[in-house]
Amino acid sequence: MKKILASTIMCFAAMAAMAQTADIEVSYTTRSLYRNGVERINKYHLLANSTLSKFYSPRSEEIDSLISTPEGLAAFKKTQEAALKAMIGQGMIDMKNLPRKKENVYVIKSVRDSMITVYDMLDNEPVYYTEPFAELTWETGDSTKNILGYECIQAQTDYHGRHWTVWFTPEIPVHDGPWKFRGLPGLILEATTGDGIGFFADGIQQSSKDIGSVYDAEKYERYNRKDILRARRAVIDNPKGTLTAKGLLDGVEIDPDLLKPKSDGGDFIETDYR
Known part of the structure; x- marks a missing residue:
């Protein structure tokens, strides 16, 4: 299965690069800590081809797709109101059960531009910023370990204030990974700091999904x-x-x-x- 996946990616990479369709989809569990020290876990996906990728929360994208139209926004608000009324009727309001986005981040990496674009929210204001690939540099080590059946090699970087250790597999020739990480000779399957932050791949599959852009991207203000x-x-x-x-x-x-x-x-x- 590994050889089939890797060879298929190589065969279709050129075609995918001409369009905005992915040739691989990777699911990641992300771990971080709330300010009170409680562990925070979320799910993200990476859609990637040889020139473009998008790292995003499928649940958040589903909601953004819905609320991008007036009809969808009205329907979503009704769903929220109904859920809130039900919780009030039960005498307990738990925001975790209210239909809403838990995460707002989209990370787009473009090889043609050598640029990372991050879409996010600042309070209730949609914002975005860009940064060059050059801000991320790697030091590759000799250590290896197996992740999801793939032989991985260790690499490290100091990036925007934190030291990261990542594991990438040359068996999958996609030079991408979770969040902003990219630029190693293989797919990054794991990335961690020493204080509880991490990205962990838990599924890899072929994909022909449209990588596309971010819904209502024109409404985001540059910051x-x-x-x-x-x-x-x-x-x-x-x-x-x-x-x-x-x-x-x-x-x-x-x-x-x-x-x-x-x-x-x-x-x-x-x-x-x-």
């Missing part, structure tokens, strides 16, 4: 990556000051506990904004 992170940190460290500056507390009474700083030493996946 600087570090400015986005600084703005998020400001909300965590000084929620009252941030909301006051935006005029969102004028004439509003809010539980003082909700306005206390929430920082407890945790940080984002990228820490070089400070």
Whole structure:
């Protein structure tokens, strides 16, 4: 099966490169920590060919597809309202059970442009930024291990404030991987830091899906990556000051506990904004 997958990818890579169709789809479990230290787990997929890839949450893309039309947005709001009423009727509101996006990030990697484009949300504002491939450099080691039946080689990088160890397999000739990672001679199946953040491949298959773009991409406003992170940190460290500056507390009474700083030493996946 491994040989069939690898050879098929090589045969169709040229055709896929001419279009925006994938030749491989990889599912990843992502692990990180909430600020209170509780483990956070999400599912992402990578669609990739030799020149283009998209790393995204299938559930979030499904919702973005739905709300990209007025009719779909109205239907989604009705679904949310119905779920909220049901929870109120049961006497308990659990936001985890409310239909909504858990993740907002899309990562597009374009070999033609040698550029990574990240689409995200800053509060309720859709934002995006770009960065060159050149910001990511690798040091390959001699260690090996088996992941999903593929022989993998270790590589390491210091990237945007964190040290990462990754495992890639030359058996799958796709120079891509989870999140922003790419540029090794094979598919990256695992990437971890030393403090609980990681991406772990749990499924690989051939694909002819349309990689496509991000729904309503024209509505995203261009920002600087570090400015986005600084703005998020400001909300965590000084929620009252941030909301006051935006005029969102004028004439509003809010539980003082909700306005206390929430920082407890945790940080984002990228820490070089400070």
